[in-house]
Structures are given as C-alpha cells and as structure tokens.
Amino acid sequence: MWGHGFCALKNYTSPEGFTTRAEREEKRNAEQKVKEKEQLREKEKRFSEWLRMSDEEKIKGNLWIWKLRFKKEQGTEPTPEQIEEKKQELISELPTPEEKRKQIFGDT
Numbered sequence: 001m002w003g004h005g006f007c008a009l010k011n012y013t014s015p016e017g018f019t020t021r022a023e024r025e026e027k028r029n030a031e032q033k034v035k036e037k038e039q040l041r042e043k044e045k046r047f048s049e050w051l052r053m054s055d056e057e058k059i060k061g062n063l064w065i066w067k068l069r070f071k072k073e074q075g076t077e078p079t080p081e082q083i084e085e086k087k088q089e090l091i092s093e094l095p096t097p098e099e100k101r102k103q104i105f106g107d108t
Helices: 002-010 021-052 055-074 080-092 097-105
Strands: none
Touching: 021 097, 055 080
16 A cells, blocks of 8 residues: 555646745745845935925924914914024934935844
C-alpha cells in the first residue's frame, strides 16, 4: 500500500498556476518593497513641493479658515491690519525645513 501511494506522489505535477509558500512570500516581499519605494517617492515629492512654496502659499489655507472664523465670530470682515498680523503669526509658526522633513518622513 505505501509503495503504491509513493509512486503516485512521484508522478505528481502541481496544478497550473500553483506557487509554493516561499514563492508567495518572495512575491509579497517584492511587492512590499515596490510599495515602500513608491511611498518614499511620494514623500520626497511632497517635501520638494513644500520647499518650493513661498511662506504665503504655505499659510494660505489656514489664513482663509481664520478669516471665515473671524467673520462668523465677530460678525465682520477682519481689517487689513488684522489679516497682516495673523499672516505674520502663521508664518512664524511654520516648521523649519528640518521639522517639516521629520513630519513627512518620520524621525529617520
């Protein structure tokens, strides 16, 4: 009985498309490396774009939100002087390039 079963396994061929656990792991690892490289390229792109932006561009969204809140809370538009004061405050709070690098890439 054992001899017959062994002969059957000796002539066994894997189904089409069958991969071993090691092959699947290797494929998964390769796909993970590709994904990590893509994520790194995206982070590098974001950081480069941030470096190219002017301070005014960097704070544009936050200044816009502040103006909306100011109008809602005060019932009036902020004066040009108030806008400039808030603008300078927001610019002073911007991260340094090294701080921004850490925000994007982590503490590596």
